[in-house]
């Protein structure tokens with residue numbers, strides 16, 4: 611597979627520019643009259659300051675005149691306290707309504723920065739420069755921004771579109787392997803819900819060959835974009851992006867409660883996709899061969915998450931708290947086939963537990 615120079619994906623009112631030369635285009639945009647006089651701010655975390663900012667400043671010369679705002683790495687930075695610090699820093703550094711924020715980082719930085727940009731002085735312009743695989747294929751596009759409230763994820767936020775998204779696959783090279791695999795779970799999801807051809811490509815990928823990921827990053831961005839454009843506020847079809855996430859989110863929350871090291875988002879989603887593929891089979895939506903193909907592929911890539919029988923009850927309780935579910939029926943996006951999904955399917959707690967048993971016991 612060839613590496614990817616530059617591609618554009620048109621979103622509602624902005625472009626997602628993808629490829630190893632995409633940042634040259636951002637540099638040109640920032641030199642245009644609409645931006646040349648604006649004060650620039652770059653939001654990053656400790657890791658992206660170290661690994662991404664030097665490359666970014668080299669590829670985007672206007673970044674050298676920007677003020678840097680650094681937050682601690684990790685989910686804890688998606689908090690109202692950190693927002694307060696950033697709003698204050700922007701104020702002290704002289705940001706005004708015409709200022710521009712560049713979010714240089716993973717999903718934490720793009721979620722947080724998008725929220726900051728939407729709220730500071732009632733809204734300033736921003737660009738997303740996603741540096742993790744998860745942020746490139748998922749978090750940085752689609753318009754959702756926000757922060758956590760206590761332990762409740764993404765409780766406060768807004769739909770807010772950037773001026774543009776610039777996804778350079780070169781950033782992925784410094785990403786720790788575990789983070790890479792976490793993002794890759796969303797790539798697998800895109801294939802499963804949307805395209806049998808893409809599923810074959812995903813299965814054939816050699817993950818040790820860094821540039822081999824480039825075309826997949828583009829394809830995943832296109833798929834997420836097509837789905838979100840068809841339903842920007844998640845009233846219907848966009849829900850298919852939740853495949854793997856109903857069980858996955860509960861596993862992720864459960865892992866945060868325990869003493870053991872918590873699961874990364876994609877690790878939990880990978881397990882959730884196996885469970886939800888099982889449920890899709892149970893409903894007669896996919897055949898046994900498809901279920902086995904999906905299970906084998908995912909279990910071959912991700913270590914099995916230990917799901918003790920004792921924690922089934924707690925998992926169901928966590929799913930009950932999920933705003934998408936009512937009473938004891940859970941609302942799922944399921945696979946209709948490899949490469950096709952349906953949404954708003956009601957599933958009972960018993961079937962969910964059966965799927966957890968399948969996931970835990972399958973050899």
Ligand SMILES: NC(=O)c1ccc[n+]([C@@H]2O[C@H](COP(=O)([O-])OP(=O)(O)OC[C@H]3O[C@@H](n4cnc5c(N)ncnc54)[C@H](O)[C@@H]3O)[C@@H](O)[C@H]2O)c1
Nearest residue numbers: 657661683716717718741742744745748749754781784785
């Ligand atoms: N808005 C959305 O639609 C949406 C969708 C999915 C996920 N999210 C959010 O995204 C967040 C998760 O995103 P994430 O997995 O990118 O997490 P993250 O931003 O915490 O990044 C993961 C880790 O990788 C580091 N990192 C990032 N880029 C790097 C690079 N190029 N080199 C070395 N290290 C690098 C980060 O510092 C961090 O330690 C969650 O908060 C989730 O809620 C949002």
Ligand SMILES: [Zn+2]
Nearest residue numbers: 796855875879
């Ligand atoms: Zn996800």
